[in-house]
Amino acid sequence: MDDYNYQDLSKMIDHSLLTPTLTTKELDAGLQLAIAYDVASVCILPYYLKECATALRGSTIKASTTIGFPHGGHTTAIKRAEAEQALQDGCEEFDMVVNISQVLSGAWDYVQQDIAAVIDVAHGGGQKVKVIFENCYLTDDQKIQLCRICTELKADWVKTSTGYGTGGATHADLKLMREHSGSHVQVKAAGGVRDLESLLAVRALGVSRCGASRTSQMLGEAREKLGLPPIANTATTSGGY
Template identity: 35%
Template sequence: MKSISQLLDIANKYNQELPPLPCAPVLTPPLSSYLDCAVHDPAAKPERIIQLCEEAIAYHYATVFVNPLFTTLVKDTLADSGVHTGTIAGFPLGAFPTEIKVTEAKKYLSMGADEIDMVMNVGMLKAGEYDFILEEVHQMAETVHAQGGLMKVILETCLLEKDEKIISCLICKEAGADFVKTSTGFSKSGATVEDIDLMRRVVGPQSVMGVKAAGGVHTLAETLALIDAGANRLGTRMAKEILEEAKQAGIE
């Protein structure tokens, strides 16, 4: 594993000039396989969760993301459908002790989660506590991977400066996360094409690490622009509407 000093050297270089896109992003049908549908509304009832799962099965989404309490309900409803079950850890602020996030991950994996989206501790990153971030992400990645799961780190990019986005991507990649993700959807703003472009340039090709756009993804045009910039997963509450729009446009 590279040291923080080595990662900072790379980050400083990238802050001066980002590397080129590793390859021209190409939409690989079906579009539905790029979409995670999510409901994190605290007032959501079980009936709404079941309805979302039925929609996900009908439209072949990648994953259904819900608040942790509903993880087992989602797993059972999606059984044998090919749609994955996802939930969140350290959400939405990220300011949890590492051991709490790890305990969350273990519990949610035991409840049936296939994917865990963890919020990075933004305050510690801004304080320059990079070793803390590296160790936390590494512990979470090891915990999730030990159960065969997928682990994404939410950076909350709307709160970060360019250099902070770069070093956080490098740390998450080095620590073994499967994806870096833009946003919780609970902060000032969500995914932007510019942030996705930066993240993809920093982490490299999709075969090495995923980039997930989330927050404010409402239309087909926004979806395609984010994919063109390098996103290979998108979190949205508008997945059905996006796919219906794509169908009308002749996009699979």
């Protein structure tokens, strides 16, 4: 007997609609797919966040967008302004990218202040933040230091990747992030979780969220395994990760 139900898995999925070439028609189709599969959140391009929040109203799905995406090199002032705009547009979960250059430079005070600026805006509005490390460029020591900073700042999640770097989530990184983050900080995997087997594998490591564009495939497989009817008439919009 499986030790999970459908919602245990569907509420791990942040459905990604971040590919820059997605049309508004495709974004709308992606929103309907997310609603049909009852995922945790939809992470959408910032310009379409307000429409996303409107479409998700009345559901249990969170409206989410990106800050400083995808390379983290925006100034702190711009990241704060992005967060303020997103809050105004109905954002409930913010996926922000650290300043990768400053992490690699060892400028930890800058990195901490940069992350804090977004967390302050989001938490001030009663919403949550996922901090993206882009682990493919970092050493383990740098990842550990980011986990410590995020723990101190009370980030809601630490997240492996944007999906635009040279690699995605690895089991080694997920274990490291879980081990070195406080119990109040959750872990999100992004990049490489594309089927039910890999979703269950990261869940066993303590991951609570996964960025995914292959939502219909993963959750369709879960529904079949659990003996649930398939979800009919949904597009298979692929939008990142």
